[in-house]
Amino acid sequence: MSKIVSVNNLDKSYGEKQVVNEISFDIEKGEVLCLLGPNGAGKSTTINILCGILGFDAGEMKYNGTSIKYCLNDFKRHLGVVPQDLAIYEELSAEQNVRFFASLYGIKGRELEAKVTNSLEFVGLGDRRKDKAKTFSGGMKRRLNIACAIAHEPELLIMDEPTVGIDPQSRNHILNSIQKLSQQGMTILYTTHYMEEVEEISTRILIMDSGTIIAEGTKDSLKEDIFDERQFILEIEKDENLVLDEFYKIEGIKKVEKKEQQLTITTLKNIENLDKIIAVVITSKTKIINLFCRTASLENVFLRLTGKSLRD
Amino acid sequence: MRNLYLISKEDLKNLIKNPMWLFYGTLFPILLVVILGFLGKDSYGNEVTSYDYYGITLIIYSILMSGMTSANAFMEVTIRKPNMRIIYAPGNSNVIYLSKILSSFIFCFGCHLFDMIFLYLVFDIGLHAVPQILILLGLTELFSVALGVMCCCIFKTEAMANQILSIVINLLAIFGGLLFSLDGYGEVVRGISYLSPAKWLVKTSFSMIYDNDFSWFFPTLIGISLATTVVFIICKITFRKEDCIC
Numbered sequence: 135m136s137k138i139v140s141v142n143n144l145d146k147s148y149g150e151k152q153v154v155n156e157i158s159f160d161i162e163k164g165e166v167l168c169l170l171g172p173n174g175a176g177k178s179t180t181i182n183i184l185c186g187i188l189g190f191d192a193g194e195m196k197y198n199g200t201s202i203k204y205c206l207n208d209f210k211r212h213l214g215v216v217p218q219d220l221a222i223y224e225e226l227s228a229e230q231n232v233r234f235f236a237s238l239y240g241i242k243g244r245e246l247e248a249k250v251t252n253s254l255e256f257v258g259l260g261d262r263r264k265d266k267a268k269t270f271s272g273g274m275k276r277r278l279n280i281a282c283a284i285a286h287e288p289e290l291l292i293m294d295e296p297t298v299g300i301d302p303q304s305r306n307h308i309l310n311s312i313q314k315l316s317q318q319g320m321t322i323l324y325t326t327h328y329m330e331e332v333e334e335i336s337t338r339i340l341i342m343d344s345g346t347i348i349a350e351g352t353k354d355s356l357k358e359d360i361f362d363e364r365q366f367i368l369e370i371e372k373d374e375n376l377v378l379d380e381f382y383k384i385e386g387i388k389k390v391e392k393k394e395q396q397l398t399i400t401t402l403k404n405i406e407n408l409d410k411i412i413a414v415v416i417t418s419k420t421k422i423i424n425l426f427c428r429t430a431s432l433e434n435v436f437l438r439l440t441g442k443s444l445r446d
Numbered sequence: 447m448r449n450l451y452l453i454s455k456e457d458l459k460n461l462i463k464n465p466m467w468l469f470y471g472t473l474f475p476i477l478l479v480v481i482l483g484f485l486g487k488d489s490y491g492n493e494v495t496s497y498d499y500y501g502i503t504l505i506i507y508s509i510l511m512s513g514m515t516s517a518n519a520f521m522e523v524t525i526r527k528p529n530m531r532i533i534y535a536p537g538n539s540n541v542i543y544l545s546k547i548l549s550s551f552i553f554c555f556g557c558h559l560f561d562m563i564f565l566y567l568v569f570d571i572g573l574h575a576v577p578q579i580l581i582l583l584g585l586t587e588l589f590s591v592a593l594g595v596m597c598c599c600i601f602k603t604e605a606m607a608n609q610i611l612s613i614v615i616n617l618l619a620i621f622g623g624l625l626f627s628l629d630g631y632g633e634v635v636r637g638i639s640y641l642s643p644a645k646w647l648v649k650t651s652f653s654m655i656y657d658n659d660f661s662w663f664f665p666t667l668i669g670i671s672l673a674t675t676v677v678f679i680i681c682k683i684t685f686r687k688e689d690c691i692c
Contacts (some may be wrong), residue, residue: 187533187687210536221531223456224524225463234456238449238535282531 136163137199138290138321139184144193146179153179155345156193161290161323166316168332169325170432171342172440177325178218180342181294184323185215211239214288218295220275221282224268228259228278231267236285253285256314258307273304280308284315291315292323297331309334329432339432343440353432360438361403361430363388366411368397369424376418384410395423450541450548453532457519457549467515471557475508476564482625483569494572494656499627501571502655506647507624509558509587513594513611516550520595521604529690539687543595547681550591555584575654578663585667586647589674596677599684618642643669 139161146154154176161167171177182188184195186206195202197209222231232250241249254263257277262270267278276296283291293312297305312335316322326332332339332353339356341349349356370376373395381390386405391398397415401407415422430438461467482504483497490496519525520543533539565571573579597607619625622644628635639645646669650662 182688185534187530187690207536210534213534215531215534217527217530219527219530221527223460223528225460234452235531235535237452238532238537240448240536 137161138163138197140194140196140199141180141184142194142196144180144183144195145191146176146183146188147191153345154183154190157342157345157347158193159340159347159350161321162338163321164316164319165337166312166322166324166335168336168339169323169342170329170332170339170436171325174344175342176345177342178294181292181323181325185213185292186210211286212289214283214286214291216280216283216291216293216296218298220279222267222275222278225266227264227266228254228270228281229263231278232281232285235282239286241286249285249287253281256284257281257311271301271304273300273307276300276304276308277311280311284320288320290321290323294325295327296324297326297328305331329436332432341436341439348439349435356432356435357430360435363400363430364403365428366399366401366408367426367428368399368411368415368422370395370397370415371421371423373397373418373420376415376420380414380418381411384414387411449532449535449537450545453541453545454548454552457525457545458552460525461515461519461549461553467518467553468557471508471512471515471554472560475504475558475561478504478508479565479569486626494652497565497569498572501565501569502651503624503648505558505561505565505583506586506644506651507615507619508561509554509583510590510615510619510624510644511611512550512554512558512587512590513597513615514608515554516546516591516594517598517604517607517611519550519553520546521598521602521607523604526604526690533687533690540682540685542687542690543599543681543685547588547592547595550594551588554591555587558583558587572655574656574658575660578654578660579651582647582650582663582667582670585670585674589670589677592674592677592681596681596684599681599686599689602689618644621645623648643673 137160141160142158143156144154144158145152145156157176157180169177169180179188183190186202186209197205202209223234226234229250232253233246236246236249251260254260257280259274259277259281262274267275270278280293280296297308309331312322312324316335324335336353338352339350340347341356349360351359378390378392381387381399384407386402386407387399388402389400399411412422479497479500482500483495486496486500490499529542532542562573566573594607594611597611598604601607601610621628621639622642623629623639624644628639646662646666650666653659653662
């Protein structure tokens with residue numbers, strides 16, 4: 135994959151407070167890059183710098199290999215932004231909104247009308263195109279916010295928490311739309327507080343905290359890299375003869391817990407010892423009803439890296 | 447330039463669709479003239495009636511208050527958010543405030559022209575030296591709307607900008623004799639009133655309309671032009687794109 139945007143050693147301070155601290159990352163063509171971080175991590179500042187709204191103190195940003203300061207208008211022409219706030223005119227209809235914002239990109243005439251229709255159809259507002267935005271539900275306004283950002287068919291779409299405060303139906307629609315856009319080749323930079331959204335749509339993740347990027351990778355590689363443990367959960371019956379200390383004789387076992395009929399065994403990930411665990415259980419004539427393996431979630435990864443929950 | 451035209455057009459539509467601003471721009475000045483003209487009719491003569499006096503001074507007052515319309519068009523909460531998307535679009539970001547100045551100017555000047563025509567037709571308010579009056583008031587209108595935008599650029603919120611504008615313009619209006627003539631309050635008060643630019647506008651207008659005296663026209667015009675230029679420069683210096691982030 136080729137890089138669309140490269141960010142190198144970006145710095146931004148407000149007075150004494152450093153909000154972005156020498157961050158570097160690339161956005162690869164066609165990927166859905168999720169930017170995760172707690173409130174105040176510097177995500178929105180990074181996005182606003184990328185969009186050209188905020189200046190920066192040091193560092194460099196490149197678009198297709200050229201410094202953005204030399205090709206800002208070209209970059210903006212290929213950039214779509216879905217801000218967290220609804221950046222639409224409430225008094226205008228859906229199509230008037232999309233038409234106006236798309237026309238700022240130099241699109242006109244039949245091409246403009248076709249793009250207005252396509253983007254409204256894409257977000258599922260084709261049948262409400264004549265209605266004023268103020269009559270829409272929160273979810274519909276969010277979808278209109280997206281339509282305004284994609285009408286000019288940008289190469290890179292930046293979405294800042296586009297699903298905040300909306301109903302599950304609209305959220306699903308938006309997430310499906312993002313996947314479709316990605317399949318069509320659009321590159322997406324996405325920030326969210328919802329870990330399940332990241333699990334669903336991301337091809338790569340950046341985790342930010344206190345203005346720095348503390349981890350980067352795919353969701354699987356992050357889980358692999360951060361956690362060296364896995365858990366086996368066994369649902370058991372007739373466990374009168376089961377002695378928990380027997381498990382500690384097996385290589386790699388770190389912790390064994392029994393709660394009612396559930397046995398939780400934490401073991402080092404890189405040691406194959408499931409057969410030995412099962413052997414201990416069977417030897418004690420305990421019956422295994424169910425067995426499953428639990429790996430780390432992104433929430434765990436985040437908690438381990440930052441020491442705080444994402445929604446803190 | 448195309449984006450300036452597109453954004454100004456949209457802003458103008460927003461202003462025209464707003465019943466409050468339409469009322470404030472058209473009916474409110476007429477109501478003020480009618481009420482104050484009626485209340486003060488015994489204090490004025492037949493040559494310059496109270497309607498003549500207030501027909502001119504209150505239109506100037508309304509023009510000076512146009513800054514509140516442009517401040518609203520620039521940073522009212524429902525406008526401020528779409529402004530953010532305009533910043534994302536390619537082109538010069540100065541079009542944001544320039545479009546607000548342009549659209550507010552067209553809207554306010556249109557409203558005040560309607561008022562002037564209405565007052566002329568209904569109350570037979572004396573109107574001579576029409577081209578000079580239109581140039582003078584047009585330039586004042588441009589100064590006022592630019593002043594409103596400048597206050598937004600400096601104070602970052604519409605509420606703060608409007609509070610300050612309201613206080614400053616009302617003080618200038620009172621000292622300039624826009625709401626009632628200060629000529630009868632002695633030499634000192636009359637002297638103070640000349641410190642207000644509003645007084646210069648009134649004096650220039652009355653001189654041109656009733657005395658056919660144009661000696662004040664160019665100095666006043668140059669003064670307003672310089673003030674407008676300064677306001678535009680301050681807008682350019684103080685406008686920051688990040689102020690559009692909600």
